[in-house]
Amino acid sequence: MTNGRDDDALSWDGDDDPTLDVGASHDVEADETEPASEPATAPELPEGFTAVGKGSETVGAEAAPAVARAGRGPMGNGELIGVGILGGVYALFAIGWIIGGLRVQDWRPFLVTDAMYQGSLWLAVLAPVLWFATVFLLTRASRAWVRFAWLAAGVVLLVPWPFVLIGAVGQ
Numbered sequence: 001m002t003n004g005r006d007d008d009a010l011s012w013d014g015d016d017d018p019t020l021d022v023g024a025s026h027d028v029e030a031d032e033t034e035p036a037s038e039p040a041t042a043p044e045l046p047e048g049f050t051a052v053g054k055g056s057e058t059v060g061a062e063a064a065p066a067v068a069r070a071g072r073g074p075m076g077n078g079e080l081i082g083v084g085i086l087g088g089v090y091a092l093f094a095i096g097w098i099i100g101g102l103r104v105q106d107w108r109p110f111l112v113t114d115a116m117y118q119g120s121l122w123l124a125v126l127a128p129v130l131w132f133a134t135v136f137l138l139t140r141a142s143r144a145w146v147r148f149a150w151l152a153a154g155v156v157l158l159v160p161w162p163f164v165l166i167g168a169v170g171q
Helices: 028-033 061-070 077-111 114-138 144-157 161-166
Strands: none
Touching (some): 077 144
């Protein structure tokens, strides 16, 4: 085996770039001439950033309590599956509002004008999506039960009643 990079079978222009040397050097002379130097103080990260990887426990050690106060950790498997299922329910509710609202469109002239009906139809279609996104964003730092309580309340409040009462086919 060879010790230096000059003895490699292939060498390319720029191979002597010091930024290409990753990890410990195999050259004994380089180890003796380069003293190992550690930074005197731990580097600090801007607010909102988190250090990851090797040596990350020493970076921003003073900011760790602020991160712990800011919110909770990542979602667990059960919470992720529950939020996914409820997200699917909200997507089905939006589709139910489209189908049910278009089925009621024949009765619309007796109830409201065209502009009022179209505005209320699209607000009804967007309501489940907006509710899910709002709850998801506003409960980022809350406990899981608070998020699920608000999502369950939305499931009860945003039922697509035109679809439930008339159905996809109608009477």
